[in-house]
Amino acid sequence: MDWNEQRRLDKAAAADQKRKDADAAAERALKLRAAEDERRRANRQADKAEARAEKIQQRREKRERRRERAQAWTKNTTPAVVYRRGTLALVVASALASLPAQIMHFAGISLMLLPLPFALEGAAWVMAAGVAYADEKRLPAWVRWLLRGLCLTAAGYAASINYSYGAHIDPAVGYGLAAVSLLGPLFFEVRQWVSTLTVDAGEKKRRTQEKARAKHEKRRRKDHKDVVQLAKRLVSAAPFGTLELEDAFVAAWEIFYGTSTPGMTPAMHAQQLASRRHLAEAMDEANGAPISTRGRLLQMLHPAPSVLISQPGSSQVASDLPPSSERPQKVAQKGGRKAPPPHRRSKGDSVPFHTVAKTEAALERGGTPRRIPAVNGSH
Numbered sequence: 001m002d003w004n005e006q007r008r009l010d011k012a013a014a015a016d017q018k019r020k021d022a023d024a025a026a027e028r029a030l031k032l033r034a035a036e037d038e039r040r041r042a043n044r045q046a047d048k049a050e051a052r053a054e055k056i057q058q059r060r061e062k063r064e065r066r067r068e069r070a071q072a073w074t075k076n077t078t079p080a081v082v083y084r085r086g087t088l089a090l091v092v093a094s095a096l097a098s099l100p101a102q103i104m105h106f107a108g109i110s111l112m113l114l115p116l117p118f119a120l121e122g123a124a125w126v127m128a129a130g131v132a133y134a135d136e137k138r139l140p141a142w143v144r145w146l147l148r149g150l151c152l153t154a155a156g157y158a159a160s161i162n163y164s165y166g167a168h169i170d171p172a173v174g175y176g177l178a179a180v181s182l183l184g185p186l187f188f189e190v191r192q193w194v195s196t197l198t199v200d201a202g203e204k205k206r207r208t209q210e211k212a213r214a215k216h217e218k219r220r221r222k223d224h225k226d227v228v229q230l231a232k233r234l235v236s237a238a239p240f241g242t243l244e245l246e247d248a249f250v251a252a253w254e255i256f257y258g259t260s261t262p263g264m265t266p267a268m269h270a271q272q273l274a275s276r277r278h279l280a281e282a283m284d285e286a287n288g289a290p291i292s293t294r295g296r297l298l299q300m301l302h303p304a305p306s307v308l309i310s311q312p313g314s315s316q317v318a319s320d321l322p323p324s325s326e327r328p329q330k331v332a333q334k335g336g337r338k339a340p341p342p343h344r345r346s347k348g349d350s351v352p353f354h355t356v357a358k359t360e361a362a363l364e365r366g367g368t369p370r371r372i373p374a375v376n377g378s379h
Contacts, residue, residue: 087191094184095121098162101177105165120158127151128188135196148189155185220249227252 075081102117130147162177221228230252235243250262257265 090187091184094180098181101162101165124154132192
């Protein structure tokens with residue numbers, strides 16, 4: 001092989017290797033591009049999922065805020081809240097309406113009297129708050145009425161000043177200013193009166209329950225003295241606060257009488273069973289058949305043979321009886337065919353009668369009425 005041929009082969013090999021390298025580079029580029037596309041697709045899907053989850057979360061938060069607003073609206077618009085807040089709003093409006101006339105009246109006399117309107121209004125409202133405080137602390141009635149009198153005195157004096165100041169302008173103005181001076185404390189006192197009635201109703205119910213409970217405990221100590229004493233001993237033996245008196249009474253009753261049902265004793269259990277037995281016997285005797293639960297179960301488990309409860313004149317196999325002499329022997333023929341001959345009994349063609357059936361049949365022929373045997377001696 002000469003040099004030119006070798007050079008040509010080297011060039012061909014180099015070109016082939018270059019082509020393979022280019023194919024490998026192109027394949028790597030395709031793989032990288034596919035991986036990049038897959039990554040971008042995964043990122044887009046993740047972004048979409050995240051956006052979808054964010055929208056769902058936003059909708060959930062929106063529904064939660066709407067639900068909270070609805071609950072807050074329902075809570076803030078109950079009759080009690082509306083009445084309480086409405087009364088406070090009327091009180092504030094009354095104070096704001098009555099103060100300007102008093103301020104102008106006293107300021108016109110002397111600037112040194114300028115704090116007097118605030119003192120009058122403050123005294124009226126402080127006394128009204130004192131009535132509420134007295135109701136809360138259950139103070140004597142005379143304290144409440146004293147505070148009410150002081151409140152009405154301050155409010156009445158402020159109303160007279162407002163009336164005298166407004167009457168110079170117009171009588172209606174005077175009456176209006178006097179009314180707003182009195183309506184604020186009056187509304188507050190009515191609100192406090194309604195609240196006191198509500199508390200008194202709950203307190204009365206609680207006192208009634210406490211009285212009934214005390215009466216019940218007194219009756220229990222009288223009727224079950226030994227059990228109550230044992231229950232108290234159990235409570236004192238247990239660690240403090242771990243055993244209630246009611247639970248201890250149930251345990252003491254079980255210790256005394258062997259049953260965990262308070263009120264039941266062995267004698268009462270025996271009386272209950274005897275009463276049930278007497279009732280079952282009386283019902284059985286009245287109906288002529290066992291109706292008690294035990295009798296029904298025994299009848300279901302051991303039923304009486306049907307041959308023993310059949311009516312007189314019936315037979316075990318009706319088709320095996322010979323035809324009666326009164327019955328016509330011939331039957332209408334159809335199509336010229338003769339009627340089949342009557343059945344003739346032969347030995348062994350039927351099941352023999354039971355021994356009990358034979359005994360009953362013999363007793364019946366002898367004039368003894370049919371008997372229905374008792375099951376296990378129970379009716």
